[in-house]
Amino acid sequence: MSSELNTHKARRTFGSTVTLANNVPIHIVKELLGHQSVKQTEEYAITEQKSIAKEMNTLRDKLVPKIEFTPEISIEIITRMEADLNAMKKKLDDTQRTC
Known part of the structure; x- marks a missing residue:
């Protein structure tokens, strides 16, 4: 220009x-x-x-x-999120039992 x-x-x-x-x-x-x-x-x-x-x-x-999201990447992300959520639930349950 x-x-x-x-x-x-x-x-x-x-x-x-x-x-x-x-x-x-x-x-x-x-x-x-x-x-x-x-x-x-x-x-x-x-x-x-x-x-x-x-x-x-x-x-x-x-x-x-x-990042192009493919079905494989999306499933991997969801799987990791589920594992993190389950770990948080377990930690919360353990904390509630000790109180």
């Missing part, structure tokens, strides 16, 4: 990527950009947070393995 560089994009990049993403306080960024109020500068921060969320979701999708 090609886009034309202009002063608005350059200011926005400076405001979000260069300053806010590097922990420069928002009130300092406000002054650097010549904004009248912090509200104007907060728009840059919102843009940055959306970018961060998008990138983190992309990373999560790469790191989390995709």
